[in-house]
């Protein structure tokens with residue numbers, strides 16, 4: 001009886017201890033799982049692909065540009081670009097007959113009549129302007145190309161394309177966060193404010209920099225994209241942009257973009273300063289270049305982070321958002 005009681009007690013203590021250990025392990029496991037599922041989702045690939053420099057917003061004499069298409073191509077080739085899209089207003093300027101001078105020529109247009117301007121990138125068919133921009137976006141999707149909403153903060157209103165419209169429209173790949181020609185016009189060439197508002201809602205929208213070149217002497221080489229592409233083929237370049245494998249630049253060049261769990265490591269030799277931004281444009285960190293390592297603290301309720309690099313003068317580069325998943 002006594003012995004039996006003692007045995008029972010020992011079993012009981014062991015059971016409680018076991019339960020405690022099990023509970024402790026479960027708690028540890030839960031927190032490990034919580035950390036394990038949280039990571040930064042990057043659009044960039046580790047290596048293997050080539051970085052190509054291109055401008056997807058250029059006009060020629062086929063609309064309101066100063067030079068004929070071939071001369072525009074010649075001008076950009078001399079600047080060392082890898083690809084170019086001639087984006088005339090309401091016109092799919094034929095590029096098949098042009099000499100690319102070593103560059104890939106991407107067919108496309110700028111749809112600008114009857115509403116907000118947008119680029120049709122990698123166009124197979126000519127999409128006509130419709131005041132219902134959702135219809136235009138649907139046609140671009142059917143065509144197989146991608147759509148980029150242009151210069152959202154152009155004009156004296158600083159509101160060519162409002163946040164409300166950007167929130168409502170579906171199916172566009174990105175917005176111009178830098179548009180070169182607007183430097184010379186009313187409004188702001190930048191639109192990272194609207195970009196951050198869209199991203200904070202979880203929208204996968206990518207940031208583009210373009211020249212919107214009307215006169216190469218004045219506008220060529222202001223803003224471009226660096227695309228991480230499998231090859232120089234049109235489809236590979238367009239698909240890389242569709243998937244966000246590019247960054248926008250006005251001069252800063254990233255050499256390394258590495259993501260591991262919740263940590264991002266970047267290097268840009270000509271970046272003197274970095275900013276890490278998050279939801280609605282909140283600045284999480286500012287640091288001197290050319291190297292940056294940043295780890296997201298879990299539990300802050302952030303949707304994404306993105307990194308900007310600042311070089312000499314007005315040179316900047318904007319990485320695509322990395323969503324916290």
Ligand SMILES: [Zn+2]
Pocket residue numbers: 110112117150151
């Ligand atoms: Zn425009």
Ligand SMILES: [Zn+2]
Pocket residue numbers: 057059110212
């Ligand atoms: Zn334009």
